[in-house]
Amino acid sequence: xxxxxxxxxxxxxxxxxxxxxxxxxxxxxxxxxxxxxxxxxxxxxxxxxxxxxxxxxxxxxxxxxxxxxxxxxxxxxxxxxxxxxxxxxxxxxxxxxxxxxxxxxxxxxxxxxxxxxxxxxxxxxxxxxxxxxxxxxxxxxxxxxxxxxxxxxxxxxxxxxxxxxxxxxxxxxxxxxxxxxxxxxxxxxxxxxxxxxxxxxxxxxxxxxxxxxxxxxxxxxx
Numbered sequence: 109x110x111x112x113x114x115x116x117x118x119x120x121x122x123x124x125x126x127x128x129x130x131x132x133x134x135x136x137x138x139x140x141x142x143x144x145x146x147x148x149x150x151x152x153x154x155x156x157x158x159x160x161x162x163x164x165x166x167x168x169x170x171x172x173x174x175x176x177x178x179x180x181x182x183x184x185x186x187x188x189x190x191x192x193x194x195x196x197x198x199x200x201x202x203x204x205x206x207x208x209x210x211x212x213x214x215x216x217x218x219x220x221x222x223x224x225x226x227x228x229x230x231x232x233x234x235x236x237x238x239x240x241x242x243x244x245x246x247x248x249x250x251x252x253x254x255x256x257x258x259x260x261x262x263x264x265x266x267x268x269x270x271x272x273x274x275x276x277x278x279x280x281x282x283x284x285x286x287x288x289x290x291x292x293x294x295x296x297x298x299x300x301x302x303x304x305x306x307x308x309x310x311x312x313x314x315x316x317x318x319x320x321x322x323x324x325x326x327x328x329x330x
Contacts, residue, residue, distance in 0.1 A: 114188035114232070116140045116173065116195030116221070121296040122237065122289075123194045124151035131155055131165055138186045140171040140195060151296050173217030176224070183224040193221055194237045196266070199300060201324060203262035210261045211268070218269035222276045222284065234284040236273040239266045242288070252288070 113130050117123040118139025127137050141149065149156065149168065157164040169186070171178045173195055196214040197203065203210040218236055225234060241263035242256045258264045270286050277284040297304045302323065309321035 110134065110136050111189045112136045112138065112186065113190045113192060114138045114140070114182070114186050115192045116171075116217075117237075118168070118194075119148050119151055120194060120198075121151070121294055121298065122292075123192075124296055125294070126192055126194070127152060127166060128155055135165070137166045138182075138188065139166070139168045140173075140182065141168050142172060143170045173213045173220065176220045179217075179220045180224040180227065183221075183228045183230060187230055188232045191221065191225065191232045191234045192237075193218060193235060193269075196237070196262075198239075198262065199298075200241065200260050200262045203260050203265070207261035211265045213265075214262060215265035215268035215272075219272050222272060222282070225282060226276065226280050231283070234273070234276075234282060236269055236284065236286045238270045238273075238286040238288045239263065240288055240290040242267045242270060 111134070113135050115123050115127055115130075115137065116139075118127055118137075119141055123139065127139060130137050139152075152166070152168075156166055156168075159167055169182055171182050173179065195217065197206070197210045198214070203214075222234065225232060239262075240250065241260060242258050243250045243254055244257040244259035244263055246254050246257045256267055258267050270288075273284045273286050276282045293303050299305065299308060305323065306321065309318065312318045313321070
């Protein structure tokens with residue numbers, strides 16, 4: 109029987125690589141995307157086929173992590189064997205600008221997914237993408253026993269999602285796990301992140317298209 113996976117954040121760096129990998133493993137993959145006036149699926153174009161194609165195995169669904177009803181309906185309609193929750197407002201600096209939105213999507217969005225799984229009676233394996241930002245100012249090296257000390261609204265929202273995942277596992281017996289991800293880079297990294305800002309600017313400067321690289325806080329440390 110073909111396994112079915114549901115991925116939030118499927119259009120992002122990690123989500124697109126994961127969709128690609130699961131398709132190569134024979135999965136049927138369902139991705140959640142936000143409705144927007146422009147297409148933001150360029151990372152998936154090489155694996156996407158029209159859903160009317162009999163051979164299509166990647167299906168995209170409009171959804172919003174801020175809407176419990178949409179998430180619950182998706183859980184019922186897709187009935188996944190595995191859920192990979194990668195979707196979030198994941199930019200640390202932006203989280204200071206929109207802390208309420210970050211908490212709603214990054215923190216409470218995870219609760220909506222977990223509650224949809226519990227309420228539906230479907231029993232998928234659930235993976236929550238946690239973040240090393242939860243460690244914050246705790247000294248390195250860090251591991252699973254390192255105390256959390258979040259220093260941004262994003263990190264606090266991720267910590268909420270982390271503990272909710274553990275709570276739903278303990279309280280309801282769900283197969284729910286956290287993976288604490290440290291910074292990882294690729295050609296698909298978002299262009300607003302500092303690594304891509306630097307490499308893109310270097311390329312444009314060498315090509316004679318610009319002369320200056322503008323950065324934000326130069327005192328940030330990791």
